[in-house]
Amino acid sequence: MNLLLSAFIIFVGGSFLSLGLVKYPRVLRVVGPGSVVIGSVLGIQPVLSSLILGTCDFLQMPWQIPMGSMSIGIDPLSAIFAIAILFVSPLAAVFGAGYLKSFEDTHDLGKSWFFFNLLVASMLLVVLARNALLFLIAWEVMSLASFFLVVFEHERDSVRRAGWIYFIATHIGTAFLLVMFLLLGRHAGSLEFSTFFNCGLSSHLVSVVFVFAVIGFGTKAGFMPFHVWLPEAHPAAPSHVSALMSGVMIKTGIYGLLRTLTFLGCPPAWWGWTIIIIGVVSGICGVLFALAQHDIKRLLAYHSVENIGIIALGLGVGLLGVSHGNAVVAFLGFAGGLLHVVNHAVFKSLLFLGAGSVLHSAGTREIDHLGGLIKKMPLTATAFLIGSAAICGLPPLNGFVSEFFIYVGAFEGMSRDGLSSGAAIGGILAITALALIGGLAVACFTKAFGIVFLGEPRSKHCEHAHESCMSMRIPMVLLSLACVAMGLWGFFAFGVMSNVTSVLTSGLTFDPATCGLITPYQDVLLSVTLFALALIVVIGSLIFLRSWLMSGRIQQSAVTWDCGYLAPNSRMQYTASSFAQPITKFFRTFLQTKRYVSPPEGFFPKTASFSSETDDFYGEQVYKPTFNALESWLSRFRQIQHGQLNLYIMYIIIALVVLFVWKLR
Amino acid sequence: MMDVAHYMGVPLGLCMAPLLLGIINRTKAFFAGRNGSPLFQAYYDIWKLLRKDAVYSRTTTWIFRSAPVVGLGSVMIAMILVPVAGSSLFAFTGDLIFFAYCLGLMRFATVIAALDTGSSFEGMGASREVHFSTLAEPALLLGLAALAKLSGSFSLTGMFGGLSGSDWLASGPAIALIAFAVFVVFLAENARIPVDDPNTHLELTMIHEVMILDYSGPDLGIVLYAAALKLWVLGALIVNILICAADLSGFSGLIVFAGGMFILAVLVGIVESIMARLSLLKVPQLLVGAGAMSVLALILVMRFTS
Numbered sequence: 001m002n003l004l005l006s007a008f009i010i011f012v013g014g015s016f017l018s019l020g021l022v023k024y025p026r027v028l029r030v031v032g033p034g035s036v037v038i039g040s041v042l043g044i045q046p047v048l049s050s051l052i053l054g055t056c057d058f059l060q061m062p063w064q065i066p067m068g069s070m071s072i073g074i075d076p077l078s079a080i081f082a083i084a085i086l087f088v089s090p091l092a093a094v095f096g097a098g099y100l101k102s103f104e105d106t107h108d109l110g111k112s113w114f115f116f117n118l119l120v121a122s123m124l125l126v127v128l129a130r131n132a133l134l135f136l137i138a139w140e141v142m143s144l145a146s147f148f149l150v151v152f153e154h155e156r157d158s159v160r161r162a163g164w165i166y167f168i169a170t171h172i173g174t175a176f177l178l179v180m181f182l183l184l185g186r187h188a189g190s191l192e193f194s195t196f197f198n199c200g201l202s203s204h205l206v207s208v209v210f211v212f213a214v215i216g217f218g219t220k221a222g223f224m225p226f227h228v229w230l231p232e233a234h235p236a237a238p239s240h241v242s243a244l245m246s247g248v249m250i251k252t253g254i255y256g257l258l259r260t261l262t263f264l265g266c267p268p269a270w271w272g273w274t275i276i277i278i279g280v281v282s283g284i285c286g287v288l289f290a291l292a293q294h295d296i297k298r299l300l301a302y303h304s305v306e307n308i309g310i311i312a313l314g315l316g317v318g319l320l321g322v323s324h325g326n327a328v329v330a331f332l333g334f335a336g337g338l339l340h341v342v343n344h345a346v347f348k349s350l351l352f353l354g355a356g357s358v359l360h361s362a363g364t365r366e367i368d369h370l371g372g373l374i375k376k377m378p379l380t381a382t383a384f385l386i387g388s389a390a391i392c393g394l395p396p397l398n399g400f401v402s403e404f405f406i407y408v409g410a411f412e413g414m415s416r417d418g419l420s421s422g423a424a425i426g427g428i429l430a431i432t433a434l435a436l437i438g439g440l441a442v443a444c445f446t447k448a449f450g451i452v453f454l455g456e457p458r459s460k461h462c463e464h465a466h467e468s469c470m471s472m473r474i475p476m477v478l479l480s481l482a483c484v485a486m487g488l489w490g491f492f493a494f495g496v497m498s499n500v501t502s503v504l505t506s507g508l509t510f511d512p513a514t515c516g517l518i519t520p521y522q523d524v525l526l527s528v529t530l531f532a533l534a535l536i537v538v539i540g541s542l543i544f545l546r547s548w549l550m551s552g553r554i555q556q557s558a559v560t561w562d563c564g565y566l567a568p569n570s571r572m573q574y575t576a577s578s579f580a581q582p583i584t585k586f587f588r589t590f591l592q593t594k595r596y597v598s599p600p601e602g603f604f605p606k607t608a609s610f611s612s613e614t615d616d617f618y619g620e621q622v623y624k625p626t627f628n629a630l631e632s633w634l635s636r637f638r639q640i641q642h643g644q645l646n647l648y649i650m651y652i653i654i655a656l657v658v659l660f661v662w663k664l665r
Numbered sequence: 666m667m668d669v670a671h672y673m674g675v676p677l678g679l680c681m682a683p684l685l686l687g688i689i690n691r692t693k694a695f696f697a698g699r700n701g702s703p704l705f706q707a708y709y710d711i712w713k714l715l716r717k718d719a720v721y722s723r724t725t726t727w728i729f730r731s732a733p734v735v736g737l738g739s740v741m742i743a744m745i746l747v748p749v750a751g752s753s754l755f756a757f758t759g760d761l762i763f764f765a766y767c768l769g770l771m772r773f774a775t776v777i778a779a780l781d782t783g784s785s786f787e788g789m790g791a792s793r794e795v796h797f798s799t800l801a802e803p804a805l806l807l808g809l810a811a812l813a814k815l816s817g818s819f820s821l822t823g824m825f826g827g828l829s830g831s832d833w834l835a836s837g838p839a840i841a842l843i844a845f846a847v848f849v850v851f852l853a854e855n856a857r858i859p860v861d862d863p864n865t866h867l868e869l870t871m872i873h874e875v876m877i878l879d880y881s882g883p884d885l886g887i888v889l890y891a892a893a894l895k896l897w898v899l900g901a902l903i904v905n906i907l908i909c910a911a912d913l914s915g916f917s918g919l920i921v922f923a924g925g926m927f928i929l930a931v932l933v934g935i936v937e938s939i940m941a942r943l944s945l946l947k948v949p950q951l952l953v954g955a956g957a958m959s960v961l962a963l964i965l966v967m968r969f970t971s
Contacts (some may be wrong), residue, residue, distance in 0.1 A: 085844070150892050372783070374726050385728075385777075394770045395763060408759040411810065411819045414967075424967060428810070432960075435806040438766070439799030442773055446795055450780030455788075456724055520758070527757035531742065535767070539738035546734050549883050553718045561721040561782045574788025582796040586949055 001057045004074065004128065007043030007086075008121055010035050017116030022110030029101070033093035036120055040086040043124070047086060050079040054499035058130065068191040071130040075624035076499040079129045081255045084102040084345035087129070087482070088247045089120045092278040096240035097119055098471035099360060103152075111237075112152055117147040119244065126252050132181040132191040135256075139177065142252065143170040143220075147246055150237040155478060162236035169229035173219030175415050177256070184263065196263040206264055210271055213260040214278070221253025223312065224282040225618040227305045231289070232302035235365065236427075238355020242297060243521075245351030246304045251341050254311055260505060264610055269323045276316030276426050283309025285617075287440040290446070292584045292591050292614035294576060295365045296355045299448055300348065305393065306437060307344045311337045313430045314406040318412055320426045322505065324464075331518045332409025332656045334504055337499035340402035343486060347390040347399060350479035354384035357476070358452060362461045362481075367451050367576040371458040376465045381453040383476040388445035390483040394565030396532030398486035401493065404528060407434060408521070440583070447579045456570035488532055490525040577612060584614070592617060666955040673919055674749030679741075681923065682897035683707035683890065690932025707893060711886045719882030732778030733880070733887040736771040736839035740894045743767040747898045750918030751826035751910025760820045761809050765802065768854070768895065778894040790875035793945070796859065797872070800952035801850045807959035808846040811839060812906070814966045827891055828914050844906045844960040849955035851899040853948070855892070858937040862947050865935040900929050 014035020021028040049055060058073035074082070093116065100109055104330070122145060125138035152164035184190045184556035193613065201209065219226040230250070234242040286306030314337025321329030357380040358373060361366055374381035390397035407430075414427030457463065467473070481617040486493075498518065584591055593614045600608040639649075687704040694701025703709070721729070745754050746764045753760075776794055779787040813819050815836060816827045833840060853860040856873030863874060864895050904925035913921055943951060 145938075167817065372724070374728070389770070389773060392769070392773065393766065394773060396768050400766055402762075404759055404762055408760045408819065411759070411813060414810065414815060415814055415819070428807075428963060431810050432805060434801055435765075436799065438769065439795075439802040442769060443795035443799055444774060446776040446780065446791065450777050450791070454726070454728060454777065454781040455783030512684040526761070527755070528763065531746075531755075531763055532758075534745075535739065535742050535770075538741055540734055542734040542738050543731060546883065546887070547717065550719070553882070555718065556720045557723050558720050560782045561786075562725050562784065563786065570783070572785050573783050574785050574792065579780075579788060579792045582792055586796070663759045 001046065001059050001072075001074065003046045004043050004082075004124070005059075005072075007039040007126055008128075008549050010039035010042065011117050011121035011124070014039065015114045015121065017655045018113035018117060019110050022108060025109065028109055028113060029097055032109070033090070033097045033114065035091040036093035038088040039120070043082070044086045047082045048080045049077055050074050050085060051496050051499065051537060054502070064134060065183065065532070067189075067279050068131045070134055071194075072125070072128040072134070073130045074128060075503050075504040076496075077255075078256060080253055080342060080500050081127045081498075084126060084251060084342050085120065085123050086478075088345050089123075089244060092240040092244040092247075092349060092353070092531070093238040093476055095121075095243070095356065095472050095475040096238065096540070098469045099238060099240055099356055101469075102360070105450075107152065112149065115145040115148045116241070116244075118248070119149060122376070123249060123252060130193045132193065132196075135299050136174070136181060138177065139172060139252075139256075141176065142249065146170075146241075146249055148239040149245075150233045152238050152241070153236070155163070155649070156526060156561045159236040162232040166233040169219055169226070170584055173216045173226070176212045176216030176219075180216060180260070183209055183212075193259070193263070198265055203447075207268075211256055211258070211266060213408065214274065214651040215603065217253040217256040217260070218278070219253070221250050221257070222305045222308045223253075223278050223440055224285055224305060224309070225622065226621055227282065227286070227308075228616055228619045229306055231293075231298050231301040231616060234304070234352075235295055236298040239297070239352055239359060240424055243349035243352035243356070246301065247345040248350055250304060250308065251345060251475050252393075254308070254315075254341055256338075258315070258504060262506065267319050269320060270318050272319035272321075272323055272426060274316075275312050275319055276429055279309045279312030279314075279316050280429055281309070282306065282312060283433050283437045284440070287444055288438055288584075288587050288590055289614065289616065291440060291444045291580045294367055294368075294613075295354070296358065296367050296448060296452060297365050297366070299444070300351055301356060303351075303441075303444070304344075304348060306441065307340065307348065307391070310403065310406065310434070311340045311344070313337070313433060314340060314402070314409070317406060317409045317426060317430050318501075318504075320413060321409070326413070327517050328521075329409050329413040330505060331498065331501050332405050332412060332521070335493075336402050336405025336407075336409055338500055339405060339493055339497060340399075343390070343398040343402050343601075346479055346486065349386045350383060350387040350476060350483065351391065352481065353472070353476050354380050357472055358384075358465075358515045359473070360468055361465045364459075364461045368449065368450045369461050371455045371570065371573065372453070372462060373457075373465055374411055374453040375468045377453075379467060380471055380476065381449075383480045384453065385449055386480040386483050388449045390487070392441045392445050394442075395528075396487045396535045397483050398489075400532070401487060401490040401525075401528065403434060404490070405497075407431065408524070416430065443580070443583055447576050451574075451576040451579065455573050458570055458573065458575070488529055490532075491529045494522045494525050590617065671752050671754065674747070674752075675744055675754055677749060677919070677923065678744050678747075678791040678894065678897045678901070680688075681926070682893040683711060685896055685900065685926065686893055688927055688930035689934040689937065691880055692931050693938050696935070696938035699885055705728070707889065711890050714886030714889065715883050717882040717941045719884060721881075722782050722879050725781050725879070729778045729781040729879070730884065732774040732781075733884045733891065735774040737887050737891040737894070739767040739770040739774075740891050740898060743898050744894060746821060747901045748822045748825045748905055748910070749901065749918075750908065750913055750922040751820045751822065751828070751905060753952075756820045756822035759818045760822075761806075761813070761824070764821065764898075765806060765809075768898075771891070775876055782879045784879065787878055790872050794876060797853055797948055797952060800949055800956065801853050804846050804952060804956035804959050805850045807956060807963060808843045809902075810964040811843050811966045812960060813824070814963065815839065821905075825910055826906075828906065828909055830909050833909065836966060839962040839965040840906060842958045843964070844903055846958040846962070847899075847903050847906065847953060849958075851903060852933070852936070853952060854899055855896045857933055859940050859943040862937075862942045867906070897926070900926055 018032045056075040060069050060071040063070040105632050106640050122138045122142035129135040153159045184196050187201050188195040223228045286302050290299045290302035315334050318330050318333025390399045393399040393403040410427040410430035414424050595612045691701045706778040743764050746760045776791040796818040812824045816824045861872040908925050
């Protein structure tokens, strides 16, 4: 616990130190990311030991605020999120040191590092807090710090707009959380988390708490339909910030939801249903919208929605398992969802860093303007390829292991009971959704990788492209290695995950980790590990065999076979839009892609153009009308807003008097 | 005697897979009234290609060169998991997921290799491949899930090894639906008629053949061999459903299985001879139809066997 506290203090110290070092950019370049790295290295040991040994630690300090004390603690559930924070943050920070160099003359980097350190510190505090008020304070600091990081390039209109959307979304979410914690606190008589469990809420109120938690935490996590801020904020933010936000910060929403569930006792089946349906919708729609995007970072942002959907599928299967009293299903669902949290943190931050590296060197996020970058940026390309394969859930990389857990959990749920049982249908839904998401993800990432890095350059943007500097390359290499290593650790993940799931089921009548039913799955995961290894060995030896076969052969070079056409050029290549067109057309009911066509006309056509745009369905059809209506209604109150200070003071006095009278009544 | 089938499955597949192509072509030749190419033509082709020099496009990179071996490696691993006459070399709970995702890895490699050439032709094929496989994947996994529910086991060996004649009596319609859905997926994934026509190079309707247009020499040989293996492993799923492995044992199972594979190849040849290729816009309907059959099978299985 002391190490974690000192890590926290280093983050906070680093943030204020960066603020003071604005005048010395060279020092700032070291101190800003340095404090994140040192803090994370310090903090990782207690987190790992809690995760592996399953130990819990708790620290309580008195403070001036009523209803509780300043309590923090760590248990395996906190630890699995903390490990993602402490692994990804330093790598994003090191990447940021290189990425921000070109902004040194134009932007205030002191503030940027101040908020970055603050964001890391507040995320750590969110997962450690054991008091509702402390949690909410950390939550709010986290939201504000990330808001200021998003609007880093605030001179651009689109960035300010994106920041504004994020700001509003996150605060609407927080409003629900505030009410939820007040409800819990009122019945428990204290704001300590330890008093919340079974605090005597009626079953209706428990459901209200659950729904508020889903909305409040789901807004941060990016559950559809509360996801609208993600595709706006992630492209606007600097890439290392998007990596941190998408890889780690949105997971605090999942953490909050799970922590709340531990207060609420045994879940009724409809909770599991809700989460599964949210997972299906987020997963499938997320990947579909991703497929229709032209902006690489927007594409990745929608993929975060998809992966949150996969996590929700796992958790939903787990909840159904708990409510049906099936320990195996509960364990596999929860374990798969939580493992996917860590896996997604690794490969999504890798992909965002790769996209940042491309943006840094080519200067555009438009996929259709890029191409052939693998020749100029071989390391970025390889890292992005590994990330792409991992996010598609392909063996032998890490995405496969967590999806495997969820698949097997869903099957177990399906096979235990007949059609009359809800768990069976939940399992079928999860399997269908995962299969569809898997296929669409392959489509999406072959597009992203293939169009950006392969083929011939599609515009002048790529001419000056170059490999990024060392501090941007090292994090990508480490994250790629983590993708491979975690693909092989399924066997070890078993023990860790049983520690984590036993926290989730601690208040219930059964504990999957100890009841012995799940032990056969240890061998299953060993087989997965062995087969992943076998896959690597077989492919490796085939590569060796091929190079032996090819030695001494004549290898000629020629142009790509163009069917006899004499003047091929790079604009004739397939683009991202054309690659995705069959699928976007097939799912046009959901996507509602707008097409702007001016076709060639006449015998000697001169200009013609085509462009397409896929707006967010919920953003356009749900939120925009709602907020417009709200605005026009609220604008009636403009009349009382005159801009005269003495009038405002009068309002305050009137309000105070009314409150006073109401209290005395 | 069970051991024979147990250990012979993988070598059998590795050796016999290209023969399926020969049988399909001979069947088609028979329907067209031709003599046709020799049964072992695919072996000659692969052997010839492996000894040739190679030409590479200047646009391509190491992605293009390594994709064939990645594909071959993943389909080989898939072959270890696929049961022959109801028993595979290794089996574990959930191995069918590993099997499906190995084929996914192969597809991923083929598609990015096609995009690596920068040819709009190959981009077109890649685009169609990912589109159709997106729809084929749920059909395959749901069909297998129905089978898993029927047998109560989530490994390929458990699913197929326990299937017997009495299961056909008890839930024949469901099994038939599953077999048909997997057959459609098998045709689509292996680029056969009615989804794709392996004989027409350089047509705007091509899918698989156009993705590998720029390969030559040993790489093309590896691609051909990997495609034959894929035909074998997906075909093996169908044959395993149909032969009721629980009623067979050891050597006889192996023979029945191999015979089943050859009959399946003849069936593919017949389909290719009597059907035209579907219009590209109709293919998704076919695949969604296969998915619907899987779901129907699943419902039947859950309703009547719980």
